[in-house]
Amino acid sequence: MRLHPTGVPLPDGAAAAVVVPPPDDGPGTWAGAPSALRHDGAVYLAYRLRRPEGEGRGYAVVVARSDDGVSFEVLAVVEKERFGAESLERPALVVTPAGRWRLYVSCATAGTKHWWVELLEADTPEGLADAPSVTVLPGSEELAVKDPVVQSHGGQWHLWASVHPLDDPDATDRMTTRYATSPDGLTWTWQGTALAPRPGEWDARGVRISTVVDLGDHLVALYDGRATANENWEERTGVAVPVADGRFGCFRAEGSGPAAESPDAPGRGLRYVHVLPLPGGAYRLYYEVTRSDGSHELRTETIPSGAPEL
Template structure:
């Protein structure tokens, strides 16, 4: 069995950071593989605080999963948002593309999620906007991860309590279900941080995938508010009630550079087995780049005749 866990040393840069230094980030990817083998990606482009924050969701395609060509952008002005965070790109049962966008309410710590739907990537920026997770005065909702399981849509979102000023970085992952991917019902808390652990301050599920008949997830975690934006990746497994439980006492993946950020993993299962992974990683200068790596299933050795 091979788990979709990043190794960093085997990765290449799919999209370079937009500039040098902390706050210049590209990442928070969501990638899908079409039936004809084309990779379609949505990822966030961000500038430092005071210079625009999350500027746009970039839409791009690739034939090899490594070299992407940008085809369109959805800017924060499209939603009247102060900043954009992680998108989710999915294909509907009808073969259309649906883009979920995390939007920041100007002048507040509140977030909500909108959706756009179109036949092609190029048409998404001008598609009608539908609010699917509004949040409320007590909760910010963002960073959706979506899986269709038969007729049921599942969504895991990071939810930030807004009850204590200057502590809005705290987060849990909440689970939602839907018959159509537009009208969602809260199904409970999927993952919480662990007191005294490296993930105590907050946890954000980044990818969900089947492993030996049950759901597994990677998640972004941090111990303190100071580690905001430099989360590292952990592994969790779900019980029969859909509640995930973290594995181990340490992250399973992190950057080798200062800050150690390795977050927002997107897992693409390959038809022939194995995975292609995408994630946002911290460079030596503090900028974040979009990296990808290929994990192939091990091939048993052929005994000598």
Template sequence: MTVGTTTLPLPSWEDSTVVVEPPGTEPGAWSGAPSSIVADGHVYLAYRLRLPIGAGRGIANVVARSSDGLNFTVVAEIGKDTFGAESLERPALVRTPEGRWRLYVSAATPETKHWRVDLLEADTPEGLATAAAVTVLAGDETAAWKDPVLHHDEHGWHLWASVHPLESWDDADRMTTEYATSPDGVHWTRRRTALAGRPGRWDARGVRVSSVQVTGDEITVAYDGRATAGENWEERTGVARGARLPDGTFGELTAEEHEPIGSPHPPYGLRYLSLVDLPDGGRRIYYEATRADGAHDLRTERV
């Protein structure tokens, strides 16, 4: 799909390969929410494992390594009990300019709709399994922060996270994408709402940026969206774009006028797209998608 002067690869499904099977075969059993990077000639993939509500929900974040982008070996696994969390959601895997490894973990506060983001940091990806957690996006009684996507450049650290309003228990599934900046990737300043749902459209109920591509001063993103509360957990994927502002931050995003990309299997969820540039010059996308039995698997395509 061409967006402005850039192209953002999107799934075609027919060319996809399953890289992680879900931990069950029923709706609510998911592998996915991937975050991918390339380091030291390998593809590293962080993802979430989930069981249905009542059976454990988001049980673990996993970090795995691959030489071909298809066959992965687990190098670290962090369970939800490490964070005292009721559930874990999408992790964000980052390599700092100094070569340190970071994993930003979304953790649910038990018996609430609140979420926060904790940071693990280590010298190696294996070390993330035993790293001490530091809360970097605490949220509060009015807002839950989760599912961050990060970018680092000469202007510092940039973050897009999904934020859920907590005024009403029944409406806490609503979400916007909020944008924040940081000098170090630890201490964050919220700047603005980057993307919000569009009334009457397929993304009216909530939007969540899942992948960021920066080309010069232009930013192109993949994002998840849903129209209703009933589509929670089965979002589909769209594209939005924006630009860098004179102060070095990124401005608001504008959704493209295209129909979303979904799985061919009802209820058509296809979300958490992550894009990575490969050492050989190619690219891969990773994403979570609904399969025929209602579970979600983690898939990849070379693009």
């Protein structure tokens, strides 16, 4: 049970439960990249399943429901073939103010390093399995866009997505996070860089915001960071606070090292943390963590109200 001095909850692994194991053992086999929400007293979770390079990569996104936040019933499975994608990555699951279900899906363009984001919308979470799709973040010849974090409040939609420059074919793992706004969650306007890598630091190669938490009087973000290309897929979790000039949705990294990492694996990967607020001031965390055999599994843990700070 840990709270960062900023007030944002952090995973510690001591009381974590496995929500989804990897599809198989060994490196490149993953379950994770979660996005969660509470609706009518239940927890809904979207996550990605992946096999190694040459065996299918990110082959499906799953939407599931749980009464306790740990044991889930699968409601919908979305496979990469429906988008003509080579691989899928982190989804974002939201319910609109009108009660519609939306699933934003990260899709890889076959034979390239390009990524784009597709949107499915339905009346129910089960309906997402065969809902029609529309491209909402196409990326470009110069930039790949993926791993969205999407929120809707105050009559405005907010999005944070990782952006990868494609100018150097040998360095497309580099990433920053950009912030965008929208009146409807469909048409997005980029507002600038939300979080940038820090030269010479543990997050110098890339940063990817994984969750943005509203703590009442301020926002705090958790992000995935890596120092080198060799740490791709084994990012660790850092904390970011709002920039001093007050630009909404923009953050700066806090501290000189990661705030959370895997206790089980040499690569120490612990990434894609999603913070889900619970009634009474508690939190439930979902995250992807590297196991000792190199595979990744999806875990959860709770942080009770009034947990002590680090």
